[in-house]
Amino acid sequence: MEYPKAYDSHFHLDRTLKALHLVSTGTLEDILSRVIVKESKRVTLTGAVAIFCDPKTYPTEEGLADLPEHIPVGIGYHPRHAQINHGIGKGNVEDIKRLLQHPKVVALGEIGIDHTEPMVHWASQVQVLEQLLPFLEDRHVLVLHCRGMQRDDGTEAYLLLLHFLKKHVRSRHRIHLHCFTGDQYVLKKWLMVFPNTRFGFTNLVRSFTSDQIHALQEIGDHQILLESDAPYFPVRGTSKTSTPGLLYYAAEAVAVHRKTTAEKILEISLDNGKNLYQC
Numbered sequence: 001m002e003y004p005k006a007y008d009s010h011f012h013l014d015r016t017l018k019a020l021h022l023v024s025t026g027t028l029e030d031i032l033s034r035v036i037v038k039e040s041k042r043v044t045l046t047g048a049v050a051i052f053c054d055p056k057t058y059p060t061e062e063g064l065a066d067l068p069e070h071i072p073v074g075i076g077y078h079p080r081h082a083q084i085n086h087g088i089g090k091g092n093v094e095d096i097k098r099l100l101q102h103p104k105v106v107a108l109g110e111i112g113i114d115h116t117e118p119m120v121h122w123a124s125q126v127q128v129l130e131q132l133l134p135f136l137e138d139r140h141v142l143v144l145h146c147r148g149m150q151r152d153d154g155t156e157a158y159l160l161l162l163h164f165l166k167k168h169v170r171s172r173h174r175i176h177l178h179c180f181t182g183d184q185y186v187l188k189k190w191l192m193v194f195p196n197t198r199f200g201f202t203n204l205v206r207s208f209t210s211d212q213i214h215a216l217q218e219i220g221d222h223q224i225l226l227e228s229d230a231p232y233f234p235v236r237g238t239s240k241t242s243t244p245g246l247l248y249y250a251a252e253a254v255a256v257h258r259k260t261t262a263e264k265i266l267e268i269s270l271d272n273g274k275n276l277y278q279c
Contacts, residue, residue: 004266006043006251007273008244010110010143010178010200010227013050013071014057019231019241024057028071028244031230035239041248046070046270048228048244049277051143053078053110055092064104072277074107074143075099077132079114082124088131097135106277108136109143110178115157116147126164133168141276142169143176153211158186162193172196174276179204179229183211184218198276200225203233203242205253213257225276226250226269 017026020034028048050067052058053076064073075096077088099105111132113125136142146161148154169175171194180199182190190197199219208216228250230242235249251262251269258265 001039003042003044004248004263005046005270006226006244006247006266007046007270008048008228008230008247009176009198009225009269009273009277010051011048011230011244012052014052014054014059016231016241016243020243025063031243032245035241035243035245037238037245037248041246041252043245043248043266045244045247047072047274047277047279049074049107049273051076051107051110053081055081055089055095058095058099061099061102064099064102067104069279072106072279073102073104074109074141075105076107076109076111076143077128078110079112079125079128079145080117082128083117083121087124088128093131096132100135100137100140106139106279107141107143107176108132109141109176110145111143112145113157113161114145114147115149115152129164129168133165136169136173138173141174141176143178145178147181153183153209154181155183155186158182159189162190166193169194174198176200176225176276179227180215181208181212182215184215187215187218198223198225198272200227200229201250201254202227202229203235203246203250203253205250205257208257216254216257221268222272224254224265224269225272226254226265 047070148157175197234242251265
């Protein structure tokens with residue numbers, strides 16, 4: 001049987017291997033074989049962007065070279081690490097700078113701000129951005145993580161991140177706003193400054209508010225990316241761990257609100273992902 005083609009624009013190879021109790025040297029194929037997918041929900045994965053944002057599990061140069069061509073890589077520093085480390089250590093900065101020079105690494109990120117963390121740590125998150133953004137080159141996609149406070153719509157966090165980025169990133173840079181949960185106001189403000197932004201959507205769409213749904217409906221077809229964000233946002237009734245093989249469910253959730261089919265969303269997100277990450 002021929003399954004629809006799919007492209008996962010954001011997953012964590014290291015974290016997913018750990019969540020599935022696989023060896024750290026495991027592959028995407030190992031992950032896909034571990035979680036069974038219903039026949040009607042299967043996809044043929046043509047590519048997946050592996051995001052490494054934990055210093056302890058950054059890939060070696062040998063590990064990067066061993067990854068297949070259809071798995072481009074992003075190297076970042078998750079904003080929640082700023083709480084643990086009170087910013088970012090010099091060694092981590094040097095590691096990121098070095099890895100960003102590798103031809104396999106096509107993205108800086110994910111980096112950003114996360115206001116689910118206590119306010120006392122927010123300044124450290126901004127300091128991390130100030131240290132890492134100078135390494136951004138034209139060839140790198142900028143992958144951003146943005147979260148508002150608990151039980152908050154996230155507008156404050158998105159606008160703060162936008163305000164900060166305006167000082168450091170050129171307006172035409174290619175940006176991937178990962179796991180977007182903003183409303184129409186955020187969407188309009190963001191695209192006014194960074195029109196080359198693409199918006200990633202995960203299975204979290206299933207819990208969107210009406211304001212978030214309206215924003216999803218306003219985004220152009222050419223701006224939509226699908227993400228498993230594996231191992232996060234699992235599909236109820238399948239596995240406690242998400243994998244790129246479950247991407248059909250995210251497509252299905254997006255399709256409902258855009259009044260189209262999951263197959264159409266998979267098709268346009270595949271084209272957008274390959275164009276953005278140039279693979």
